[in-house]
Amino acid sequence: KQEVTQIPAALSVPEGENLVLNCSFTDSAIYNLQWFRQDPGKGLTSLLLIQSSQREQTSGRLNASLDKSSGRSTLYIAASQPGDSATYLCAVTTGTASKLTFGTGTRLQVML
Amino acid sequence: NAGVMQNPRHLVRRRGQEARLRCSPMKGHSHVYWYRQLPEEGLKFMVYLQKENIIDESGMPKERFSAEFPKEGPSILRIQQVVRGDSAAYFCASSPPRDGNTIYFGEGSWLTVV
Numbered sequence: 001k002q003e004v005t006q007i008p009a010a011l012s013v014p015e016g017e018n019l020v021l022n023c024s025f026t027d028s029a030i031y032n033l034q035w036f037r038q039d040p041g042k043g044l045t046s047l048l049l050i051q052s053s054q055r056e057q058t059s060g061r062l063n064a065s066l067d068k069s070s071g072r073s074t075l076y077i078a079a080s081q082p083g084d085s086a087t088y089l090c091a092v093t094t095g096t097a098s099k100l101t102f103g104t105g106t107r108l109q110v111m112l
Numbered sequence: 113n114a115g116v117m118q119n120p121r122h123l124v125r126r127r128g129q130e131a132r133l134r135c136s137p138m139k140g141h142s143h144v145y146w147y148r149q150l151p152e153e154g155l156k157f158m159v160y161l162q163k164e165n166i167i168d169e170s171g172m173p174k175e176r177f178s179a180e181f182p183k184e185g186p187s188i189l190r191i192q193q194v195v196r197g198d199s200a201a202y203f204c205a206s207s208p209p210r211d212g213n214t215i216y217f218g219e220g221s222w223l224t225v226v
Contacts, residue, residue, distance in 0.1 A: 004154075032213060043116075043203060043219040044155075051213075089155070099145070099168060100215075104154040 002027045006090055006103035013080055014111050021075040021106045023090030028068050031093040035064050035075050038087045038105070047088075048075070080110045114138070116206050116218035117186075124224045131191040131198070133221045137206030144187040145215070146179060149201040161187060194225045 003026045013019055023033070032051050036044040048057045048064040050073070056065040063076040077084060087107045091100040117136040125131050137144050146158040148171075160168040161181040172179065176194075181187040191198055204218045 036217075041220075041222075044205075044217040046215065049213060091155075099157050099160060100147075100155075101157070102147075102154040 002030075002092060002094055002101045004090060004092055004101050004103035006088075006106050008106055009104065010107040010109075012109045012111065015080060015082060017080050017110075019077050019080055019108070021077070021088050021090075021108070023073040023075070023103055025071045025073075025092050025101075027094060028071050029094060030068065033064075033066055033073050033090065033092045034100070035062075035073075036089040036091060038089055040087075044089065077108075080108075082110050082112055085109050116141075116204055116216050118202075118204050118218035118221050120221060121219065122222045122224070124226060125194050126226055127195055128193050131194050131223055133189040133191075133202050133204075133223070134186040135189070135204030135206075135218060136186040137204075138208075138216055140208055141206035141216075142209050143207045144181050145205040145207075146187075146189050147203045147205065149203065149220075151200070155203060158189075191223070194223070196225045199223055199225045 005024045007022050030052050034049045035047045037047055038044050050057050050066045061078040066073045087105040089105045090103045116138055119134050142163055144161045147155040148158055149155045157171040159172050159179045164183050176192045178190045201220045201222050203220045205215050207215045
């Protein structure tokens with residue numbers, strides 16, 4: 001059974017700092033891995049999708065890496081801003097259907 | 113192109129009542145998924161449907177919960193005889209045919225059972 005763990009559970013940083021969020025999964029036979037952002041009382045927004053054959057994806061100030069053999073992914077956020085404050089969720093897909101297994105998230109607060 | 117639409121956004125039910133949550137997928141999307149987020153827990157897969165078919169219901173509780181995606185109209189997640197433990201956020205997501213990588217989530221329906 002696939003299990004996804006995210007650490008830290010919460011993180012508070014000053015504006016401008018670079019930060020790394022971690023995600024680990026127990027079954028390396030994944031189809032892809034996604035990072036999502038969730039704002040309070042809102043749905044999920046997909047940030048980055050990494051296919052199992054890829055090592056990383058970049059979008060603006062975000063960079064996600066994937067090491068499938070060790071069951072790990074990181075989300076790097078450069079030059080953090082208060083608008084980045086949200087919960088970040090990591091999810092993996094095992095198989096071809098979009099059945100995602102989510103971690104419990106990292107709650108990020110970027111302070112002015 | 114409207115996103116995934118869920119309604120109601122907030123629903124309060126007394127124990128024993130029924131809750132019906134609706135989801136209209138994005139235009140052109142024929143695959144619908146329901147996820148549940150319990151307080152202080154991650155999102156858990158419940159069910160995957162295509163038009164008129166349940167593809168995977170491995171995450172659905174065995175009793176009181178059912179889902180459908182009829183040929184016409186929205187997908188419905190139905191919870192009968194609700195209990196306090198059903199209080200959660202229920203998220204719907206949709207994806208186009210033949211592209212399971214592209215998934216969009218709705219803003220959720222928050223169910224509170226009193």
